[in-house]
Amino acid sequence: MTVPPGRRERKKAATRQKIAGTALRLFLERGYDAVGIREVAAEADVAVTTLFSHFASKEALVFEQDEDFEQRLTQAVTGRAPHEPLIPALRREIQALVRHCTADSAAPIWRMIDESPALRKYEESMRLRHAETLATAIAADPELSQTATASRTIARFVIDAYSLAREAADPEAAVDEIFRMIEAAWEVTCPSRRA
Template identity: 90%
Template sequence: MTAPPGRRERKKAATRQKIADTALRLFLERGYDAVGIRDVAAEADVAVTTVFSHFASKEALVFEQDENFEQRLTRAVTDRAREEPLIPALRREIQALVRHCTADSAAPIWRMIDESPALRKYEESMRLRHAESLATAIAADPDLAQTTTACRTIARFAIDGYSLAREAADPETALDEIFRMIEAAWAAARRPEDVAGTARP
């Protein structure tokens, strides 16, 4: 994995990157809808089929960082300090992600996304995928011992928080407000009979 990658893998990664870079540049220059896959392929000097061997769809060209995002979320849960409670750890990571998305340099990209129904739809179902991964990571933590329903619910709430804060006029205070609600929801998820202790007969 960390061993020096062979020439083949480097070339593949380079091709992938070149396609992604070219696509994003064209999309920003001429608008997402005005650029066809055939345009991207021609400009990146590859065949149309090569584009689709690296990316599952035209929309995926824009969300190249997809898996990165997903890993950061799950790791925020699995790699947190032993004593750190779930919600603050989640909150920290999501705040970082929101800051990343609302940075000035990312503004043109997000404007493009907001203007294209296809891209919005793609991002929405991407978020749901991330919420499922997050739910799995939460459910796997033995310290929490929650029902799968509670885990899935809190995962969705967290992703909702990311999405809503990103869109808010003041992302920071919005995230504050939302995570106060999430914290309360998480506290309520512990069933009454379990509040006194974690052990069960």
């Protein structure tokens, strides 16, 4: 499966990247709402239908790497050291993600997102999807036998932490503050005392 990636897949990935790159450039230059799909397609030299075969919507052009985000989260759960407690592992990952998207280089993009209702809405439902994925990963961990509701709840809280910290004046401090609350919430649900 991860053998030599054939020419086809490389070309496809190249097209995808070309589209996403062109779109982001145009959006940042002239504003998300001011640039139409037909224009992005023309500039990237592909047909409109091709664009939509790579991206499900206009908004998706902006959140090209959202699957990375999702994978890093589940990885933080499934790939942590044996017997390492869940919450600190998640805290570390969220801290890293928050740092990443509050970096100066990312500022213009997030400003664009915050200014467009369509993009905000898209990001919101994206987060919910991520929370659901994270909940599944938590529920699947045999070390912590949680109820379905508790798993989903903690997952939501963690995603909330990301979202709130990103908007806070001091993002890193906010992560710490919110995770103290999550830690407390988590301990209530722990049936056994595992140090």
